[in-house]
Amino acid sequence: MTTDTPARLLQLLSLLQTPREWPGGELADRLGVSRRTVRRDVDRLRELGYPVQATMGADGGYRLVAGKAMPPLLLDDEEAVAIAVGLRAGAGHAIEGLDEASVRALAKLEQVLPSRLRRRVSTLQAATTPLVSGDAASVAPETLTVMASAIAGQERLRFAYRAGDGTDSRRQTEPYRLVSTGRRWYLVAYDLDRADWRTFRMDRVSEPLATGARFAPRELPTGSAAEYLRQSMQRRQETYTLTVTFAAPAEAVARRLPGWLGAPEPLPGGECRVRASVGESMDWLAARLALTGYDFTVHEPAELAECVGRLGERLTRAANGR
Template sequence: MLSSSARLLRLLSLLSSRPSWTCTELAERMEVTDRTVRRDIARLRDLGYSVDSEAGPWGGYRLRAGSRVPPLILDDEEALAVAVGLREAALSDALGGDQAALSALLKLRQVLPRHIADRLGDLDDAFVRLPGPDGPQMRPGLLLELAVACRRRERARLSYTDGEGRTTVRDVDPYRLVHAARRWYVVARDVARGQWRTFRADRIDRFQPTGHPADLTDPPDPAQLVSRNIANGPYPLSATIRLPLPMREALRLVPATIGTHRPDGPDATVIDIGGPDPDGLARYLLTLGSPLRVLQPDSVRQALERHARRLAEENAAQGQTRKACVRAFPASGCPAGPCPGAECGP
């Protein structure tokens, strides 16, 4: 027979595994009497777990969120998943500050069973993280404040600094949070302008709910709005191209953070891409390695033609040079070494 502590852990695990259990089902699973189940339910409530009960033949016990955080019961895979998630949050600063994630990870690792801690250590040894640019710093706790305002549909007042360093105070109706390109964005309606906007969370200096209901009439697609603003917002020039590829393949070639996509029939995609100037856009388009057509503007189309013509002329000139080398050095061969080109032959 299980000890009372082990029985409580078993009961808690069962209650967590599905929405509802009858007393008889729990008693059968735990091989105890109904009276023991009811007594153990009362003990769980004393420990801080909120267990609801419903009388009748269709009633039962349900575990719901409580007013404080009681001990958690995690299986091996769940504990490992939580530890890996905390590790990534601490390393990436995705929550606006790594201290809370790091503190939680250290506490969790202290109580992990040895075999789970060893698996986490194996992951630590195998993972390699390339150093990259420092991500934007966001005030700790801000992400939760933004999420609460979105869920409550509550208007808020924020102090925001734009990319040019100008700070403004404005009322917004928060709608959704979007994480893209190592940054958090708030999709909200600018009340004064009556427009849907995106705000970088790391540029929000102060955020204060006003207590007034938000007006979320006709909201946009949050992910599409953020993608479009990232792709075209900071650039002075925008080009429209057509790829002879279905939408899914075009997204793999040109990510949503670089261009705004729309299908042009089942086998083609039209993309709007921003860039610094025609030459810069032309150079990027050449790196795609795919047939494409520049729909607009003419300046980008002409720049692409110039770059493509220059590449073709350079390679044609290289071929002529190789042929001349073979004719000039028929016995000893080209002094530059073996020729990789098909043009150089006897």
Template structure:
């Protein structure tokens, strides 16, 4: 009995690691006959796991979500809590454990019934406020919120090496429909990137997840490809290093680096210690395509934070010119100037 139980658990683990297995391959992995494999599949079905079997050359066994949660020794409340915790950990970019978190999330998403999935989506959309948030502190306009369900679907596609289609809106507003082979998800302080092979362009690409929509799983698998980098995170860094902004300024603050990062909630992760030391001063390098865009980034710095700008003379001159233009425009449209002849 112990041997049978261990074998069934091993079978379940194999079914959770790939989208579909051929019967002969599963039997070889477990060291049993295909007849014994069929009996073990039936035992899993009796336990509540939805295992679909298809015939033919491309046939095999596939673990699907059922109408009830399989016996994972979890209550519905525990399953919902676990799914939310995994999603928060994944979207929060847990250090040194992104792949492990996504793998666990993919396994749970695969068997989570739709009723519980709706509860998870509803609860995940309510983000608790961190200590010190709220009040007068302003924040830079960030990307659109990312659907936690989308993260789960992408995690499954990466795990199963399954081609996907999606609609994408580029930074300049260009819209396109893409067919890709997903490799991995990479978190950054502001958003997520999907690293993948673009089938139509025959090249490696990165896509911001917050700009993706209308995801469609094709159920077409693809062979593993060698990424032209040590890992997916390095590939994202390399891909975006060539996109450095043309205008750069160093913003100096009279508060320490850690305090600055806390005030800006992850947006100032590239800040460094200033001349006074890491606890008393900090410098935050910001980049933009134009001086006008740079000015818009400066505008949301909270009023209670004094700062000075260190940049090339032409950049400072352009900033002053943009500032004067805004002052003139606001004065021309102020209530005091309306109706004057």
């Protein structure tokens, strides 16, 4: 019999997080207590925010259901390792749809992982090689988690940085947000030495260190970190105006395009139009548009239309075995 109430509640919660319905009598036997105690413990879990549903019947049953908020989860060793490995693999490469929330989750999980499990995660990570395409830049998950923790804790951050021209420098910053463009991670931060806002490509960052020195967050010049990054990228590189019409509804196209291209504009007849100022490789963008799976027409720039044509010819030759 488990006489320690907190320990018994954790054991009960672990059982209920298995996706099945537990008869009250079986829970009582597992915990070594009476059914009345099980009912009281279920009430305690409900008070803590766990949505435990009870069913009527001769024996009665309990199961954990979806609620309005996300309650804490109990994970066994294998589950914790699996989640950490998955998050580390995703965080190491800029994947569309994987944003700062994923990195924060990884930072929280690795903070509480026992050392033995941390070693298992590192061993699995070292033994696997992800297949990435194009110029997707690799980023050490530890770099992302250190920065995510510094952002959450409002701690000043130091790191080594190599610029695009190969110049090395040491930076001391007040980190603001991490932003994923779909292929790369960027840090938006206030650079203390330059007394101005800057963006940093994460694959060029090394030796990140949260100093422990706290700071009060400054107001970003633009409405969001993503918008600031977009404007910064436009200032640094030649951009062009993209106009494309898709033969598909706006909401369907939006689900298959990176967010930085903006929201598609609905058109009559179930079509939509995408307008954006971009600086991406045209060959890459041509392939990215084709991957939506919808028919589309490039109105501008003419160079992109030519890239799409060449891509179509290449794919046709591949399909015909020539």
